[in-house]
Amino acid sequence: SKNVIKIPKERLFELSSEYHTDFIIPGARPDVINQKNIDKINAVALVPAANIPYAKGITDALKEKSIIAFPDFVANAGEVLAILVSKVAKNADEIFEYIKLKITEKTFEVIQGATENKVTPYDYAVADALKELKKKLGRKKNLLEKLNKRY
Structure with a gap:
């Protein structure tokens, strides 16, 4: 495909402003998007697959660059949702569909709320x-207060 970029394997995990991409999916360690590499990021959006990808204050800097920093706790909420629904789901397909539905709903809610x-x-x-x-x-707290008054 004409949209595929071939990157040498030794450069696969570095951010580079040489390449423009729609999405970067950080899936490494905390604070992987930081002041040291923000100038190398040339993407439309960051959609984390790991927790705490953004160093403190970096989302403001990304906003200044018109790069969407999507919330990590929404983008990778699948495991928590799977645990929640696994007790009532009949099979893995139902779990997957539930996760897909909930993350899609929350994604639209976040984008709409942010825009508004x-x-x-x-x-x-x-x-x-x-x-x-x-x-x-x-x-x-209200429930605890009611219980305390009762006993």
């Missing part, structure tokens, strides 16, 4: 996750 709020997808997803966490903790 004029923030990065990463910032929107973090704010949304914190809001949901506070809501859940509030419900637990």
